Amino acid sequence: MNASAVDGSARGVSGDDRISFDDLVAAIESRLTAAGASPSVAKVLAANCATCERDGTLSHGVFRVAGYLDSLTRGWADGVAEASVDVAGPSYIRIDGRNGFAQPALAQARPEIDQALGDTGVAVIALRNSHHFSALWPDLESFAREGRVAMGMIASGKLAVVPEGATRPVFSTNPFGFATPVADADPVVFDFSTSSMSHGDLQLLRAEGKEVPVGTGVDSTGADTTDPNAILDGGGIRPIGGHKGALLSFMIETLAAGLTGGAFTYEIDAEAPEGAHTFRTGQLFIVIDPERGGNDAYLGRVREFVDMLRDAGMDRQPGDRRYANRAEAAERGIPITDTIRSLLD
Amino acid sequence: MNASAVDGSARGVSGDDRISFDDLVAAIESRLTAAGASPSVAKVLAANCATCERDGTLSHGVFRVAGYLDSLTRGWADGVAEASVDVAGPSYIRIDGRNGFAQPALAQARPEIDQALGDTGVAVIALRNSHHFSALWPDLESFAREGRVAMGMIASGKLAVVPEGATRPVFSTNPFGFATPVADADPVVFDFSTSSMSHGDLQLLRAEGKEVPVGTGVDSTGADTTDPNAILDGGGIRPIGGHKGALLSFMIETLAAGLTGGAFTYEIDAEAPEGAHTFRTGQLFIVIDPERGGNDAYLGRVREFVDMLRDAGMDRQPGDRRYANRAEAAERGIPITDTIRSLLD
CATH class of the missing domain: 1.10.1530.10 (Malate/L-lactate/L-sulpholactate dehydrogenase, four-helix barrel)
Incomplete structure (x- = not known):
């Protein structure tokens, strides 16, 4: 060392x-x-x-x-799991993570994924029974480095988000991410939680004794609060953008859990042992070759788009x-x- | 009549x-x-x-x-256009709308789309050179009625959204939508603009002489304003959820314009004639058969998920x-x- x-x-x-x-x-x-x-x-x-x-x-x-x-x-998670990879169609890879971690399962299925992309220009990757305990961007960047656009989403497992109208948490912070290659530049890659604040940031602010803005979350009675304690202890975090963030979380749960065959966040919480930090849920990735079908100008056009954004003052891109x-x-x-x-x- | x-x-x-x-x-x-x-x-x-x-x-x-x-x-739009449909791969349909409207182009490509879904369980539909002047949900519901999940997004063409850091509008309100079938029930279908408010609602509030909440948009100097006039005349609407909504718009423009080969919103605005109400841009749809690959429990599990949400107080679903x-x-x-x-x- x-x-x-x-x-x-x-x-x-x-x-x-x-x-x-x-x-x-x-x-x-x-x-x-x-x-x-x-x-x-x-x-x-x-x-x-x-x-x-x-x-x-x-x-x-x-x-x-x-x-x-x-x-x-x-x-709780199987460190020697070998994923089971099922080619459900020429563009459709279903993976049973067999209670292992998501990244090794994805790595193991890479030959089938690359085959689908090479043959058809499209890969839908539905991963279930898998623990995703990292950020989404590394998974996505690896596809963009190979010239693909990629979208990813996770039923992340920690029941934490209370949409308006709900009396209890029903979603996780449901990360969503996207990556695209760009001509003569690094890929643009990002991920974000669909909640107003991540669980980790909220814990950090609690530790620092700080308050959060109104709209971040609610206490156990469902009332708005600026106290991270009240949000974390029996309350809940609000989705971004009101009902729109809740709709996004609905989609992510439906795809990353329902479509994959993995656990919905509301199911997993009861299942995970006390103190577990990883959650056995599901993740969905959609990867597309943007140049397939003669769209050869793609990389350059995205570069122009990014240049336009920088010119308009958005000098720091994802x-x-x-x-x-x-x-x-x-x-x-x-x-x-x-x-x-x-x-x- | x-x-x-x-x-x-x-x-x-x-x-x-x-x-x-x-x-x-x-x-x-x-x-x-x-x-x-x-x-x-x-x-x-x-x-x-x-x-x-x-x-x-x-x-x-x-x-x-x-x-x-x-x-x-x-x-400005061609009412007799016949779309050109290119099967770029077994799951990848690229459509040139030939300056016609999006819905007739989608209807015309339906045999190829259905073939892809039947054969492979996946259809990526990249539509360009097409005017989409309606809501996204009718397109999406039609897929869900046939048992598919569907995601849709539009580079909608009206430069209206100013993310934080930007000195001018760079995105449209970039609608995004999703639909899923549900066991023994109507599909859950929704769409929403990725901006804090739609252009139409803002115009409505202006006509009524009403104010909007802080955070809805900025005036021409980039300052927060509660005046719909200032937002509509030289200012701009903010994305939902701060930078997260801007990231979502970035993805939608990249996919619905770049990947389809259609126009980015920042390109189209200069092109459209004065007073044009429709925009020749692009739309991306991703449609998946959720039961492909033996995921036979899908419909029932989504039903349980929706029932759980209703039980938690969210009695009105999309x-x-x-x-x-x-x-x-x-x-x-x-x-x-x-x-x-x-x-x-």
Whole structure:
């Protein structure tokens, strides 16, 4: 483990220590295999965690390792699962994750997915019985790097969202994401929760004793509150955009759980053991080759669109900050946070 | 034209007059053909308008006929266009609307779409060079009635939305919609604009001299305003949910314009003639057979999900009001509004 001492202190890291991407992957891998994950599963999850950490998505970086370990050691998620891949049609891949993690299942099905994309220009990937405990963007970026557009959504499992009219939480924060390649540039890639605030941010604000804006969530009586405690303890988070966010969550649950055959958020909550941090649900991905059928101008036209947005003042596009962090990490290593330090100990 | 006089006065209609669905279709059809639409195009558009009117989506009902006529008589949209349908892959249908309307193009491509769904369980439908001047839900409901789930999105063409950071409108209100069949019930079908308010509602509030909530939009200097005039005259509408709505609009433009090969909203605005009410852009539909690959429990599980939502207090699900209006219209006819009356004159 070579933690290289270089100058600078990005991301509020107090020391100057940095670690290389490969060393960080290896460190996470060894913790995962020690907890019972197979080498191939550990490799995929470790690369995912290290990628999030490197790119500055710290909420889904090394911070998540404890949750993976927790699920593995409790026997809640299967660290040696081999997914079952069913080609339901030339463009339709259904995957049973067999209670393993989503990223290794996706990696395992990659040959069938690539075959569908190559043959037909379309891949609908319906993954069930799988734990997705990371951000969506790494899954999506990998498709965009190969010239595809990709959409992803998750029934993320934690009952947390109370739409207007509902007397109790009925949705999770239901992440949704999208990625597209762009001519002569990095792909545009984003994901977001369909709730007004993520569960993690709310916990952070609670820890800091801060209030949230009206409209963020409700207390256990269904009344608006600015107190993160009241929202987290028996209340609920509101969807984005009022009923529109609720409709989006409805669609995500229907597709990522119903269409995949995975668990709806309202079903999984009762099933997960006390203290479980990962949820066995479902994820849906729709991947399309944008140039299929002679649409050869696609990449250039999206580039012009993005250039227009920058010209109109939107100078930071989705992914820009991640790519900047990535470039810095390639040159100088990944800053060693306290979370990484405790992993290395 | 039999305007049957029956009792009742729904929807603020002062008189008791009602018209049957078929008579309304015929009345609209004759106006469209008189303006140069082919019989087959007029039939599809008239059925669409009458469906919206019957179901209470008055903003996209007979109210829209004037806009269709306007586009036809100016020669801006082609009322006799025959779409060119290209099967780009077993699950991938690309359609050139040839400057006609979207609904007739979709109807014309229906055999190829149904073939893709029957053969593969998936249809990606990329429609370009087409005017979509109605709601998305009728397109989507027709798929759900046949047991499919369907997602739709539109680069709707009117530059109106200013995301945070932007100095000018860069998106349209970019409608998005979804439909799913449900066991022993009508499908759940919805669409919504990804902006805080639709252009039509804003115009309505302006006409009524009303104010809008802070956050709805900005004036020409980019400052928050509660004045619909300031938003409509040189300002812009905000997306739903802050940057999340902007990301959704980004995706919709990228897919409904870039992927289809249609015009982005920022391109079309300059192209449309002064006073044009329809826009030649693109629309993307993704349709999936949810039972493909042995997911036979789908319909029942979605029914349980919807029942759970109703039990949690969300007693009005998307589409409920439309179905109630539809049932009433089937029994008693469609209420004759002033807009319908002027059509019949």
